Amino acid sequence: MIEREVTIRNRAGLHTRPAASIVKTAAKFKSEFWIEKDGMEINGKSIIGVMTLAAEQGSTLLLRFDGPDENEALTAMEQLFESGFGEP
Amino acid sequence: MNHAEQHPHEVKLRGIPGSPGIVIGPSFLFFKHDPTVQVRDIPAELVDHEVERLQNAVARSKKELTKILGYAEQKLGADQARIFEAQFMLLEDPVLIDALFERVKNERKNAEALVEEEFGKYQRIILSSKDEYARERANDLEDIRNRILRNLEEQKLVSRIEGSHIIISRNLAAADVLVFSRNDVLAYVTEAGGATSHMALLARALKIPAVVGVHQICNQVQFGETIIVDGYNGLVVLHPSPETIRHFEKKRAQYLSFEETLSNLRDLPAETLDGHRVQLSANVELEQELDFLKIQGADGIGLYRSESMLLGKEVFPSEDEQYDRYRRIAEGVFPKQAIIRTFDIGGDKFMAAPTHENNPFLGWRGIRAMLDRPQLFLDQLRAILRASTLKNISIMFPMVTNLKEVQLAKQLLAQAKDDLRSRGLIFDESIKVGAMVEVPAAAVIADHLAKEVDFLSIGTNDLIQYLLAVDRGNDIVSDLYQEFHPAVIRFLRRIIERGKKPHVWVGMCGEMAGDPLATILLIGLGLDEFSVVPAVLPEIKKIIRSIHYTEACHVAERVLGMETEDEIKAFLRHLMKLKFPEIPIG
Numbered sequence: 001m002i003e004r005e006v007t008i009r010n011r012a013g014l015h016t017r018p019a020a021s022i023v024k025t026a027a028k029f030k031s032e033f034w035i036e037k038d039g040m041e042i043n044g045k046s047i048i049g050v051m052t053l054a055a056e057q058g059s060t061l062l063l064r065f066d067g068p069d070e071n072e073a074l075t076a077m078e079q080l081f082e083s084g085f086g087e088p
Numbered sequence: 089m090n091h092a093e094q095h096p097h098e099v100k101l102r103g104i105p106g107s108p109g110i111v112i113g114p115s116f117l118f119f120k121h122d123p124t125v126q127v128r129d130i131p132a133e134l135v136d137h138e139v140e141r142l143q144n145a146v147a148r149s150k151k152e153l154t155k156i157l158g159y160a161e162q163k164l165g166a167d168q169a170r171i172f173e174a175q176f177m178l179l180e181d182p183v184l185i186d187a188l189f190e191r192v193k194n195e196r197k198n199a200e201a202l203v204e205e206e207f208g209k210y211q212r213i214i215l216s217s218k219d220e221y222a223r224e225r226a227n228d229l230e231d232i233r234n235r236i237l238r239n240l241e242e243q244k245l246v247s248r249i250e251g252s253h254i255i256i257s258r259n260l261a262a263a264d265v266l267v268f269s270r271n272d273v274l275a276y277v278t279e280a281g282g283a284t285s286h287m288a289l290l291a292r293a294l295k296i297p298a299v300v301g302v303h304q305i306c307n308q309v310q311f312g313e314t315i316i317v318d319g320y321n322g323l324v325v326l327h328p329s330p331e332t333i334r335h336f337e338k339k340r341a342q343y344l345s346f347e348e349t350l351s352n353l354r355d356l357p358a359e360t361l362d363g364h365r366v367q368l369s370a371n372v373e374l375e376q377e378l379d380f381l382k383i384q385g386a387d388g389i390g391l392y393r394s395e396s397m398l399l400g401k402e403v404f405p406s407e408d409e410q411y412d413r414y415r416r417i418a419e420g421v422f423p424k425q426a427i428i429r430t431f432d433i434g435g436d437k438f439m440a441a442p443t444h445e446n447n448p449f450l451g452w453r454g455i456r457a458m459l460d461r462p463q464l465f466l467d468q469l470r471a472i473l474r475a476s477t478l479k480n481i482s483i484m485f486p487m488v489t490n491l492k493e494v495q496l497a498k499q500l501l502a503q504a505k506d507d508l509r510s511r512g513l514i515f516d517e518s519i520k521v522g523a524m525v526e527v528p529a530a531a532v533i534a535d536h537l538a539k540e541v542d543f544l545s546i547g548t549n550d551l552i553q554y555l556l557a558v559d560r561g562n563d564i565v566s567d568l569y570q571e572f573h574p575a576v577i578r579f580l581r582r583i584i585e586r587g588k589k590p591h592v593w594v595g596m597c598g599e600m601a602g603d604p605l606a607t608i609l610l611i612g613l614g615l616d617e618f619s620v621v622p623a624v625l626p627e628i629k630k631i632i633r634s635i636h637y638t639e640a641c642h643v644a645e646r647v648l649g650m651e652t653e654d655e656i657k658a659f660l661r662h663l664m665k666l667k668f669p670e671i672p673i674g
Contacts, residue, residue, distance in 0.1 A: 012403040016228045020174035046183035047174060048210055051225050054217030088406035 001066040002074055007058065009084035014055040018085035023047045025080050031067025033077075098327050101302050103277070104566065105322035106288035108623065109297030110340040111274040112333060114312045116253035118260075125237065127201040138192050142199040145239035150179050152235065175232045184210070200240050207233040254317055258306055275317040277302055277324055280563055292621045295380075299324055301563045346670050350626035354385035358618070358629050360611065364637035367617040368629055369427075371597055375413070378420040381622045385629065388424035390545065390619020391484070391597040392417055394468070395431045404431075407467040407474075414475035425480045427522065427545070427619075428472050430465070430497075432486035433457050449550075449559070454487020454524075459496055469504035476516035484522040484545060488530045494523050494540045524597070525583055526550035534587035534594075544587045545619070548598025552576055571600050572656040577609070577647055584614045593617060604671050605660050607631040612644025627671060634667065 008014060014022075026033045026045045033044035035053065037060075042049030044063070055061060065073045130138050157172040178184060184206065191202045211226045252272045259280040260268075268276075276291050276298040291298035297319030309315060309326055316325040316336050320343070325332060358368035369390030370381040381389070397405055397413055405413075417426050432454050445451040458465040472483055485497050498521060508515055523540070525531050526547030534544060548571065553560045555576060558569045570576065587594040595617025600606050602620030607628050610618065620628055643663065650656045664671060 015403075016174045016225055017170045019225075020170055020177055023177060043183055046181050047177045048181045048184040048229075051229070052210055052213045054214075054222065087403070088409075 001064065002070045003062060003064045004074055004078060005060050005062055006078060006081040007060050008055050009057070009081070010087035011057050012087065013057050013059070014050060014053055016051060018087070019047050019050040021080060021085050022050050022077070025076055026073070028076070029065075029067070029069045029073035031065045031070040031073045033073065034064040034066075036062040036064065098325060098329050098332060099308065101305055101308070101324040101326065103299040103302035103305075103322045103324060105319055106276065106278075106298030106300040107291035107296060107319050109275070109295070109319045110317065110336055110343060111254065111297055111319075112314065112316050112328075112336060112340075113252055113254050113274040115309050115315050116255050117306060117309065117311055118255050118257040119306070125200045125204045126198075128198040130196045130198055132196065135193060135196060138199055139189060141240060142189065142192055142203075142236075145199070145236050146179055146185065148239040149232070149235045150176060152239075153179065171228065175228060175235075178229070178232050179236075200237055203233060203236050203240070254315060256305055256309055275299070275319065277305060277317060279303060279305055280561075292623055294374075295623045301566060303563075342670075347626070350630055351383075353626050353629050353633065354383070356385070356629070356633065358387065358632045360632060360635055360637045360640070362636045362638060364611070366611065366615065366632065367593075367595065368625060368632070369425075369595075369617060369619040370622045370625060371602075371619050372417075372426075372622075375416060375420070377622055378417070381421075381625070384622045384625040386424070386622065386625055388480075389417070389421055389426035390595060390617060392426055392428045393432065394428055395433055398431070398433070404464050404467070407471045410468060410471035411474045414472055414481070418475045418478050418481050422478050422480050425482065427482045427484050428475075429484045429486055429524070430455070430468055430472075431458055449553070455485045455493050455497060456487060456489075459493060459500075462500060465497075465500055466504050466507070469501050470507055473501075473504055473508055473515040473519065474513060476519050477514055479516045481516065482520040482522060482542070484524060484543075486524045486547070487526060487550075488523045488537065489527045490529065491533065491536050491540065494537060498540065525587070526554070526598075528555050528579070531555075531579055531583045534583045538587045538589050538592045541592065543592060543617075544583070544594045545617070546580065546583055546594070546596040546598060548576075548596060548600035551579070551598065552600075555579060570653045571603060571606065572653045572660070574651060574653070574656065577613075577656065580610075580615075581613050581644075581648060588614065588616070595619060602628060604628060604631055604668075605657070605664060608635055608640050608643050608663065609647055609660065611635065611637065612640035612642070612647075631668060631671070 035044045153176045214222050214226045252274050254275045256277045278300045299322050316328050359365045367387045369388045370386040371391040372389045373393045373396040520542040522543035524547045525544050560569045584594045593616040597619035601618040602624040
């Protein structure tokens with residue numbers, strides 16, 4: 001299992017489109033993926049879960065991967081968060 | 089089968105002219121689904137059937153979304169289309185969809201009730217956050233919920249939009265019209281809406297005939313039957329007889345040949361016979377209209393509705409993104425001028441306030457909303473300034489109510505200029521600034537406003553609705569929305585007289601500027617600029633080029649002495665019939 005904290009960079013936070021990007025990226029890997037915020041944990045491979053996270057700009061999330069390709073999955077997800085999902 | 093059933097009697101339905109043009113073609117009923125869900129118990133032996141219903145509904149919803157996604161990618165680009173991709177993913181979501189099927193199996197309730205409950209749960213979680221974008225996410229969930237519910241009832245979406253059709257609906261949003269416009273739509277007919285609804289405006293911009301405010305048409309028309317739509321006169325004919333069809337075909341041909349003669353006016357100025365020159369510009373919403381307005385012979389853009397770029401967006405576009413758009417507008421219209429109106433949000437348009445407003449038309453809209461969000465406003469002002477290097481851009485502020493708003497906006501503009509200077513960027517230092525006159529208070533203080541700006545542009549749609557206290561979108565009272573109410577004419581006279589200064593011109597960018605019945609009157613009232621939808625531009629130019637300014641002044645004086653709208657309209661109609669029998673008057 002591997003964990004990492006990330007920050008939301010884009011202005012609008014985790015709205016529908018970034019949520020879709022996260023789930024699509026997660027789906028490429030076999031590892032289980034969980035996102036934790038303020039004591040709430042959701043399945044990162046479920047778009048409805050990601051959409052219900054109230055993650056505004058500047059908030060931090062804990063990403064947790066568990067599985068054979070957890071390192072690769074984390075790297076890909078970190079890149080996605082760092083890019084601000086390609087949004088301002 | 090008797091004869092009457094084979095050839096039902098012709099039915100003429102009156103509505104309000106939304107967008108000009110005559111078409112004869114097959115109808116296409118478009119129902120926006122309005123779900124009302126009832127809870128039912130499902131007997132044990134029918135649970136499997138209920139699961140199957142849900143499976144089918146989800147499968148159909150996916151199929152629909154795949155199609156919509158394809159359209160969206162073509163029309164809005166891949167980036168915007170991702171909204172529909174996300175909706176599609178919701179339909180495959182392991183948590184959401186699995187839970188739904190589990191509940192249908194275990195709780196023995198109808199699928200509709202459980203879909204509503206399950207989605208409602210997530211919507212409540214999302215809306216309970218303070219995140220200002222939460223509402224958008226909740227709306228996305230609602231879209232997908234409604235899609236599943238509709239498919240559970242086995243109602244078809246407009247999936248077969250191939251072929252040429254007349255779209256008939258209870259109500260259409262501007263976004264619906266945009267999405268439909270990719271198809272070969274012959275005309276739009278709606279039950280709701282007034283002549284100046286946003287949907288009608290867009291139909292006109294796209295040159296698609298439309299009739300709005302046609303009561304109960306959805307109950308009377310069937311899929312695929314041939315109907316006639318007369319967008320000039322706001323008329324719809326059901327079950328037309330062969331004679332009626334011939335009559336309208338002839339009428340249609342007349343209008344078309346008239347429009348052809350108008351194209352000869354393209355390169356000629358909007359000038360009266362006695363040399364009084366006015367500016368005749370176009371209102372523009374979509375970038376795709378740029379070529380069209382050149383064909384129509386416009387003197388530039390009198391109103392670019394910048395809020396159109398918010399369509400389908402969840403967040404405000406960045407400064408760079410806006411700059412790209414404005415630069416393309418500036419380059420596209422060069423060497424002519426373009427007036428960019430800062431975001432006019434709120435009211436019935438696009439992004440509403442994040443909080444509920446009981447009366448949005450009297451609420452947080454136009455410059456009010458932007459002054460409250462100075463960072464967003466500065467982004468926009470910097471973007472416009474950066475696009476002004478060709479010196480053909482002006483800025484206009486919407487919904488101005490008092491002088492201070494203009495002064496504050498100008499302060500922000502000065503700040504935006506400073507920002508750009510410190511970034512070493514060039515822009516038009518003497519960029520012109522204008523205010524819209526669409527609130528009665530602004531009309532009353534037009535002389536004060538004129539001291540702060542380079543031009544005033546009268547937005548008649550809102551001005552009339554505020555002056556007459558009539559909601560133009562409310563079809564119960566929309567006939568009280570009178571462009572030619574004597575109070576409106578007096579008000580226009582007052583704005584033009586007091587607003588005009590040696591260096592300040594007064595124009596009009598509302599619907600009235602494009603109403604051929606008003607042209608002579610407006611010239612006579614001294615209007616300097618007309619900004620109209622591109623579709624009607626040649627017609628207005630023809631009228632201007634065929635009259636004397638002195639004569640128009642007499643007309644204005646006579647009209648100012650009249651006491652009722654009926655009297656004014658009858659007089660102007662008579663005048664138009666005498667001088668321009670070929671021009672269709674609504």
